[in-house]
Amino acid sequence: MKFEMIPKASHDRPAEKYSETQTRERVPIMREKLSRLEDSTVKGALGLRRRLKFNFKVKRGIYYAFDASVVIVMMLLIGYMYMVTYGERMIRSHPAITSKISSTTILNSEGAEITRLQAGTNGYATHADLNEMPKVLKQAFLATEDRRFYKHDGLDYIGIGRAVVQDVINLDLSQGGSSITQQLARNLYLNGDKTMVRKVNEMSIAIALEKKYAKDDILESYLNQIYMGQGIYGVKAAAWRYFGIKDLRQLELWQVATLAGIPKGPSIYNPIDNAGLSKDRRAVVLTLMHEQGIITRKQMQEARKMDYVPPATTTSMNSSAPQPAYASAIDAVIQEASQLTGRSVADIQSAGWVIHTGLYSRAQLAMEEEFRQSAHFTDDRADERVQASMVIIDQRNGEVKAMMGGRNPRRGDMNRATRDARQPGSAFKPIIAYGPALESGKFNANSILQDKRVRYGSYQPSNLGGRYQGSITMTEALRKSVNAPAVWLLNETGMQRAQQFAAHLGIELGQEDLHLSSALGGLHQGVSPLKMAQAYTVFANQGRFNTAHLIREITDAQGRNIYVRKAENQQVISPNTANVMTAMLQNVVSHGTGNKAQLHGYQVAGKTGTTQAALPGVKKEANRDLWFVGYTNKWTAAVWMGFDHTDAEHYMLASSGAAANLYASVMRRALP
Template sequence: MLRSSIRRGIYHIFDASVVIVILLACGYIYLVAYGEGVLRNHPGAISLASSTIIMNADGTEISRLQVQTKGYMEYADLKDMPDLLKQAFLATEDRRFYNHDGLDFIGIGRAVVQDVLHMNLSQGGSSITQQLARNLYLNGDKTLVRKVNEMSIAMAMEKRFSKDELLELYLNHIYMGRQQYGVKAAAWRYFGIKDLHQLEIWQMAALAGIPKGPSIYNPVDREDLSKERRSVVLGIMHEQGIITKGQMEEARSVDYTPQDTTSSSTPGSPVPAYVSASDAVIEEASRLTGKSVAEIQSAGWTIRTGLDDQAQLAMEHAFGESSRFTDDRKDEQVQASMVIMDQHNGEVKAMMGGRDPVKGGINRAITDARQPGSAFKPIIAYGPALESGRFKPESILPDQRMKYGSYQPSNLGGRYRGTVTMSQAIEHSINAPAVWLLHETGLGRAHQFADRLGIELGKEDLNLSIALGGLHKGVSPLKMAQAYAVFANNGKFNTAHLIREITDLRGRTIYTFKPENKQVISTSTATAMTRMLQNVVSQGTGSRAQLSQHKVAGKTGTTQAALPGVSKEANRDLWFVGYTGTWTAAVWMGFDRTDADHYMRSGSGVAADLFASVMKRALP
């Protein structure tokens, strides 16, 4: 009986041993296979992603783009990081990094003891490779399964990459608080330092202390806890012989002063937001390079623009004055958009796509959706007439009620003067002479003229109503400014653009704008148009656009709401497009959706006034 019991016990032990061996073998296979599979199936997780930055005309950073939905990154090669910075992270996070194969069993053992003593999974014991695996492929859940998966991926990464490569990836992908990923992005965000070799010891220690608790140990959110954590890191660095006692004590005593990394302006001075302009820059970069917005955001490009701080601030200040928008309703506010560009090279200097622009929102400055009204007359009626050589500013035009087939335009207020000069007709924005001129010049010639100014019209616009700005699709302030810039630039055309140059992470040029300055209309046409448009501002409908220090040429534009049961004085779109010897600008005002409760009671004079308010502050 005893012998039988011993035999059964041996069988049970054998069976248990076989089960344990099988479980261990399965576990080992899982550890090896899972990590290899993750790396193979997610090749894009390991990338040299960096936030693309946008710079203004002065070379100041005005926007740093998020890398997809993660945050802000700026990739740095390991050779571009000072040894002391690398040692600070190694001493704090994984002192045996170069001596293990991804799993620090000493650290894991110490963590297990602590977890057992405290009855939780608070201690990770993760090596740098494990942390990198978690950051790239997993979430922060503190579960046994996640920990096993983390170990498996770490083992696979150690086989695929060298230690230096893993350290470089870690220092570029580690989360550093405040939506900053990697040491270079964090150094810029917290200390205003781009060259990592300029970091001081206390700053390196502060950065090395952040990964333990990015939300509480970054110096912006909790300066006190950051300093305490910095002190601990400095103590570790001294203990391991990385720094001297004197260096440790000196670095511990430094107090942190938050850095303004958004602008080079003096402390306390306003910083332009460039919300609409930044969105437009990315859209333009996508069109120029064929890259998607997501690709551009993480490409690490430097995009240099011609945007001007003074002009943008002037625009944002004026748009922020609610007293300028007296037609606001309780449930909806009047919208506005504006573009300023340099007619000599086509550079956009400032842009607002709305009164309260939001990133990724509607950019009314670049959307071809609004009827330009009488602001279109120089482009489609008077310009082509001058260019034909048949008419001059002094030419006598009929101002009479006329019918062109089924189309019969009318003057505002029903007043007709009999005859007027071309200059008088444009000065007082009289409708009948403009339609007559378009009819005389011909729709084909007018379409070609508008096309040379950068405005393409479709077959739907082959009608005389376009003389009064009645377009099928509509036009944007950017297109209107671009067209008027030809008059301002003696008949030479330049494409309106924001981007001067794009360079990649290595400083290689991807794109450079080449100014066209192409003569598209005669100098005499441009000169005559400028003279007439100056009269519009000095003594006509655009008088509110006058500037004391600059002579302004420009034209107002108004489209009526034409709503049943609403006064004929109700308007839909208000415009002013004008220029000085320096810059050209276009302003639009109105509601996004015009209806019986939302229309403009004001006339185009408020758009002219907004132009003047911005330009007197913006012009250099």
């Protein structure tokens, strides 16, 4: 039996059957559909790729923006921290703005100003408290420099904005827009470079200053620190320099406006250097003061008309009359002040002290002018000049009246007058040989001394020219400056007694100097003209000692005494020894080796000194050091001449008579 499969019922659309012709007709259609489908697929893929690429760029941009924002935030944070900490660190590491810096003044014996020392600002300053300054003076500076000073926190943003606009227009950094606090920050801690870093630092310090100090303190410091031209800092020093006024309350309106106009351009707006430009700038300041209601129109117009006339103080400073420079003496004064007070040189210069000295202008000028005379220095070489130094002391009180540390000294140069570096030669004989012998009581001016060629152990002194008399009186031995008797006398008196005698005269000898050759000035280190002059003052002052000094007293800015010199006049040797020595030394000048030191109207006592060059291949007449130390009834002085470095090309052919002649030339003009 056959079973026939019956197909299930189906809802599917029965397959269409196409003829061959129909099939050929539909192929292009199908190909077109497939092409469109393919195009659609490709376009979809490309679109998807573009969308993916776009999304990637967007995400990458977002990442970059995030990274950039993080960097910016970090930079802003670092900048903020720098702004906050830099200024505070600078203030901690530097002196407070409230420190009162003023130039110390040095006066001569007549009370005239020798110099004002440069303060910490490298200029000249006189501090003034804010309550010393008249209201109109403060208003003038505020109106000109920072009208919103009491309203801002150190940075005047309105002024800064205006300056930025001007800088953009001018394409430079000429407009600072600095507040008074910023100017103070720059003056105290920074330089004047117009760079962005300096500006940021300035702003940082200004903010820190405003946090730490009151407005009045900042204004006071600014008015004392601001540069006012002519090497002057601060309004008080400027008022004295330009108007001869010490009390700021005495300033007139036109003078106040003149001062307020200077900081804009100190070298061109100060009235001494350019009175015309100063007057123009003053008019600008007065206009600003009028616009801000500080002065009336009438006051403005009257103050504009005033013409500047330099005060007598300024005229005298610029006078063509010769004035002593005091260069070496000023250095010595500062060093002495440091030793007396324990303060550093830098502190002294800006302490505002007044240092009263015994320096005498006539003596100092005479010394400086004679030192400029080439006729005194015949051994000058083409490549090096002979040097010289000199000190004059009043033996009655020890005051130094004049000092030269070189032929043309400048501040800070080596001071040959105070430097223990030269061999005194025979000028040392009264100190080490004849004085101790007289003081012992065993010898007098007529004592007979041995004048023979004698060997003392390994040392054998010789007389100049090899001549010996066998015996000679002390007076003759000193007058002729014979060597052998001086050594013999020192040996007889004893080195210990000689050492003590020299110490009484202010010359301390070390162990290396305790030998017989010291009778002829052979010292290990040498001695200074200052110490030689001081030693001879004891002979000139009846055996009484006064420490050589330049300073009489020191007062502070308020006139209170910091130091006052006390009289000494200590009897250190017998009056008889001093008188006998004076008589013998007067004989040296009147009839002996010191005859060129004679002065009309004065009896001079003194002694020459010469040390030989003793160089191989150089003539025996060549000398290293030339000395004369002498005194009248008023003053004692010591002169040294020679080359700083003696060698085969640089030595003295002149004798000690050249030093004696220089002494006389100076003292003839210097003595009152």
